[in-house]
Amino acid sequence: MTETAPGVALRDGIEIRLADGTTVVADARDPAGDVTALTHAHGDHLFGGDPGPVVCSAATADIARARRPEADVAVTTDPRVELVNAGHVAGSRAVVVTDPDDGTRYCYTGDCSTRDRLYLDGFDPPEADVLVVETTYGEPRYRLPPQAAVEGAVVDWLADTADTPVLLFGYSLGRAQKLQVLAERAGRDRVFATEAVRRVNRAMEPHVDATFPVAPYADGVDLRPGDALVLPPSAARRDWVTRLRERHDAPAAGFSGWAVDDSFRYRGGYDVTFALSDHCDFDELNAVVDAVDPERVYTTHGSTDAFADHLVSRGYDARALRANQTSLGEF
Numbered sequence: 001m002t003e004t005a006p007g008v009a010l011r012d013g014i015e016i017r018l019a020d021g022t023t024v025v026a027d028a029r030d031p032a033g034d035v036t037a038l039t040h041a042h043g044d045h046l047f048g049g050d051p052g053p054v055v056c057s058a059a060t061a062d063i064a065r066a067r068r069p070e071a072d073v074a075v076t077t078d079p080r081v082e083l084v085n086a087g088h089v090a091g092s093r094a095v096v097v098t099d100p101d102d103g104t105r106y107c108y109t110g111d112c113s114t115r116d117r118l119y120l121d122g123f124d125p126p127e128a129d130v131l132v133v134e135t136t137y138g139e140p141r142y143r144l145p146p147q148a149a150v151e152g153a154v155v156d157w158l159a160d161t162a163d164t165p166v167l168l169f170g171y172s173l174g175r176a177q178k179l180q181v182l183a184e185r186a187g188r189d190r191v192f193a194t195e196a197v198r199r200v201n202r203a204m205e206p207h208v209d210a211t212f213p214v215a216p217y218a219d220g221v222d223l224r225p226g227d228a229l230v231l232p233p234s235a236a237r238r239d240w241v242t243r244l245r246e247r248h249d250a251p252a253a254g255f256s257g258w259a260v261d262d263s264f265r266y267r268g269g270y271d272v273t274f275a276l277s278d279h280c281d282f283d284e285l286n287a288v289v290d291a292v293d294p295e296r297v298y299t300t301h302g303s304t305d306a307f308a309d310h311l312v313s314r315g316y317d318a319r320a321l322r323a324n325q326t327s328l329g330e331f
């Protein structure tokens with residue numbers, strides 16, 4: 001394998017090198033490829049400084065602008081790069097690159113979910129020769145309950161606890177908006193969120209079939225029975241949150257696919273958890289690979305080795321992507 005052979009590498013982001021040497025780089029902190037792509041606007045995929053022209057969805061561009069107000073985000077297109085709905089969060093896209101010289105099709109999923117959820121359609125995997133798949137939940141113990149059951153359990157719990165305020169913890173982009181929709185569905189008519197969440201709400205609203213009419217939460221807001229406050233998970237262990245929970249005897253709920261493990265509840269200090277996820281579970285990841293029907297699979301994020309080994313046992317040519325190590329030739 002040489003530095004210039006076509007294929008896939010994990011450097012700063014996922015690099016796809018075409019036969020003519022062109023590089024398409026997705027989800028880099030400091031993009032340095034010939035073409036820059038962005039699958040979605042979560043912090044661990046998003047550029048840090050000024051990215052230059054970006055191939056991404058309009059929703060991702062708007063959310064990126066909201067989260068990186070100092071960056072100049074200009075959306076561009078490239079005839080070799082196609083974006084496919086990835087079903088992870090609003091605006092999320094898988095990146096499909098077709099090499100015009102040899103016809104090889106590469107698909108990088110970014111984070112993905114095949115489930116239809118509230119205002120999101122699930123990922124419909126495209127066929128490709130080379131697949132780079134996220135493996136956040138790439139082990140058999142990560143099997144999530146059906147979506148309707150999870151949403152139903154959340155709404156039931158919100159109805160059962162209507163005599164207290166509740167604190168709901170979910171990422172500012174994605175989970176937080178779904179919690180707002182579920183709180184409204186459960187009849188919680190006063191829902192509050194922090195400015196970080198509201199900023200994402202405003203960027204997302206023009207792009208989804210949902211509205212997020214939440215009130216700003218700031219010091220001095222007096223929570224009443226029946227209120228719901230949506231906060232990022234990073235706040236769960238903060239002193240002011242602990243005091244708030246004690247003052248109102250307010251239960252705290254955590255929402256993540258990690259909730260299939262009890263440790264998620266203890267680590268977050270939550271009273272209750274729900275396996276509300278924006279990722280494929282183990283079975284769904286297998287179904288994604290089968291649908292793409294690739295000749296070669298690379299795994300990235302989470303259970304990379306375990307899922308690559310599992311795919312090999314299923315007859316696939318699969319390996320975990322490791323930083324700065326490539327690719328087709330040395331496969």
Ligand SMILES: [Zn+2]
Pocket residue numbers: 040042088111
């Ligand atoms: Zn993500």
